[in-house]
Amino acid sequence: MSSNPTKKAPWRSLKKRRKAFDTDMRAMFAADKRRSERYSVKIPGLLFDYSKNRINEEVMGDLFALARSCKMEKWREQMFKGAHINGTEDRPVLHTACRAPKGSKIKADGENVMPFVHEVLGRMKKFSDAVRSGEWKGHTDKPLTHIVNIGIGGSDLGPYMVCEALKAYTPEDIHMHFVSNVDGTHLAETLKKIDAESTLFIIASKTFTTQETMVNANAAKAWLVKKLGTDAVSKHFCALSVNVDAVKAFGISEFNIFPFKDWVGGRYSLWSAIGLSICMAVGYENFEKLLAGGHAADKHFREAPLEQNIPVIMALLGIWYRNFWDADAVAVLPYDQYLHRFPAFLQQLDMESNGKNVDRDGNIIKDYKTGPVLFGEPGTNGQHAFYQLIHQGTDFIPCDFIGFKKPQNPIGNQHTLLLTNMAAQAQALMQGRTLAEAGGKVARSFSGNRPSNILLFDILDPYSLGFLIALYEHKVFTQGILWNINSFDQFGVELGKELAGNIEKGKTEGMDSSTSALLNYMKS
Numbered sequence: 413m414s415s416n417p418t419k420k421a422p423w424r425s426l427k428k429r430r431k432a433f434d435t436d437m438r439a440m441f442a443a444d445k446r447r448s449e450r451y452s453v454k455i456p457g458l459l460f461d462y463s464k465n466r467i468n469e470e471v472m473g474d475l476f477a478l479a480r481s482c483k484m485e486k487w488r489e490q491m492f493k494g495a496h497i498n499g500t501e502d503r504p505v506l507h508t509a510c511r512a513p514k515g516s517k518i519k520a521d522g523e524n525v526m527p528f529v530h531e532v533l534g535r536m537k538k539f540s541d542a543v544r545s546g547e548w549k550g551h552t553d554k555p556l557t558h559i560v561n562i563g564i565g566g567s568d569l570g571p572y573m574v575c576e577a578l579k580a581y582t583p584e585d586i587h588m589h590f591v592s593n594v595d596g597t598h599l600a601e602t603l604k605k606i607d608a609e610s611t612l613f614i615i616a617s618k619t620f621t622t623q624e625t626m627v628n629a630n631a632a633k634a635w636l637v638k639k640l641g642t643d644a645v646s647k648h649f650c651a652l653s654v655n656v657d658a659v660k661a662f663g664i665s666e667f668n669i670f671p672f673k674d675w676v677g678g679r680y681s682l683w684s685a686i687g688l689s690i691c692m693a694v695g696y697e698n699f700e701k702l703l704a705g706g707h708a709a710d711k712h713f714r715e716a717p718l719e720q721n722i723p724v725i726m727a728l729l730g731i732w733y734r735n736f737w738d739a740d741a742v743a744v745l746p747y748d749q750y751l752h753r754f755p756a757f758l759q760q761l762d763m764e765s766n767g768k769n770v771d772r773d774g775n776i777i778k779d780y781k782t783g784p785v786l787f788g789e790p791g792t793n794g795q796h797a798f799y800q801l802i803h804q805g806t807d808f809i810p811c812d813f814i815g816f817k818k819p820q821n822p823i824g825n826q827h828t829l830l831l832t833n834m835a836a837q838a839q840a841l842m843q844g845r846t847l848a849e850a851g852g853k854v855a856r857s858f859s860g861n862r863p864s865n866i867l868l869f870d871i872l873d874p875y876s877l878g879f880l881i882a883l884y885e886h887k888v889f890t891q892g893i894l895w896n897i898n899s900f901d902q903f904g905v906e907l908g909k910e911l912a913g914n915i916e917k918g919k920t921e922g923m924d925s926s927t928s929a930l931l932n933y934m935k936s
Contacts, residue, residue: 416896437465437466437843438842438860451467453725458870459868460867460868461865462865465865466863467732475728482896484724488713491504494521501900507680508706520673532672540688540695543559550612551640555610559586559588559611559692562615562616568590569679569757569760571616572753574877575694577877580750581693591628591632592624594627599628603635612649614650614689616651619653620662636648636649645662645664646665650670652670656669670685670688687702701873701874702875705875705880707878707882708879709879710886723887723890727886733810741787743794744812744814745788745814747790748814751790751814759786761885768783768895783891791833803840803858803862810862813837816870817831845860867883
């Protein structure tokens with residue numbers, strides 16, 4: 413049987429339903445007073461309301477049938493059991509093991525990985541507790557209160573996002589900094605804010621060869637050595653890497669090396685040793701709660717029936733809009749300022765995973781689209797920026813609204829205003845404003861019928877954040893299975909790196925005239 417989703421019977425049925433779908437959401441809500449109840453999933457601490465979508469029972473039935481015809485449930489089990497579902501790199505995908513509880517048994521290539529996972533977690537706890545308590549001191553016997561994480565991609569976006577999201581759990585005497593860009597300004601501006609005697613640098617690089625990370629790491633080391641001398645490196649640096657020899661050659665002691673396995677992809681790595689900066693910021697106990705939230709989402713994804721499975725439903729709605737309504741983008745709109753880096757984190761998770769035009773069988777994909785563009789900004793800031801395009805633009809953009817019932821910082825009625833704005837925006841997108849309601853003024857009318865989901869949690873805490881992140885991981889995984897692509901490699905980003913390396917070494921063979929002229933202009 414073909415693995416091309418367009419050859420499946422449910423796909424063909426969905427094409428027919430799309431052509432015949434002429435009822436807008438306002439009318440569907442008017443006709444069905446129980447629509448919100450019918451298209452919602454409630455679990456402890458979370459309401460997922462997907463009633464404001466261009467769907468009916470027949471569409472959802474076909475979408476669930478499509479998931480089953482693509483053997484999504486079988487692929488899901490293979491992932492959790494450590495099968496080599498990352499085919500192009502021939503390895504398992506087991507970031508879920510990083511958040512599985514002690515005593516679990518999860519095998520990769522015949523070996524139970526859980527003793528390794530929890531041995532590393534134990535070392536992370538011991539070291540982060542020592543730094544946070546002041547037991548581990550710097551070269552001049554001062555506590556280390558400035559923590560600088562140097563990484564890029566998943567080694568930056570994940571931990572940075574989580575540390576910002578959980579800032580309410582970070583004590584005032586701990587100051588977190590994240591450096592990723594090879595642009596020297598990023599490091600230089602960070603160094604202005606810190607004191608060498610009270611700074612710990614975390615170098616996050618699996619191979620300890622990532623160009624941007626190592627350039628910044630060596631510059632930070634030179635800065636520290638100039639201030640405190642070479643002997644200070646072992647007290648002020650630690651590494652998250654598998655390349656022990658390279659880390660030791662850098663001057664970092666073996667005690668300060670925290671490894672992780674190649675079955676943890678970069679954009680899924682905040683659950684692993686890469687999460688050490690999170691431990692430093694919020695404490696190991698809160699990091700454990702983050703892991704517990706992620707594991708709870710794993711259980712929901714693995715055990716809930718597809719019809720009540722939140723990440724599966726999110727994924728199927730995305731397929732419906734991307735492939736049958738030609739939606740080229742999706743907006744993720746967190747109504748919580750602490751989540752201001754969440755859309756940026758999701759951009760890598762989603763677009764690096766599913767931005768593929770080659771299927772798992774090695775064929776160029778020609779007859780359907782894969783991953784959309786993802787963007788977002790916290791509400792209500794986004795309302796005063798790009799919501800105009802979402803409401804009245806010529807393309808339609810499905811939206812995810814994310815909110816929390818309880819505020820971290822209650823000030824007057826501001827949290828009520830925040831949540832009412834979120835609810836109002838979703839309502840406005842759905843119902844629009846008719847020409848008559850706009851007083852006959854065309855410019856003031858808009859069609860509505862713009863889809864959105866609402867994820868409403870009780871409160872933004874480590875557990876709910878872990879649950880939220882894992883929901884999106886599983887959404888991305890599900891869509892990759894349905895599109896018949898490998899969501900766990902990223903060969904598309906490598907060519908630019910190779911060419912940059914060649915140019916840096918002076919290799920100009922085959923260079924086009926534009927690039928050659930650009931380089932000459934730079935030199936001049």
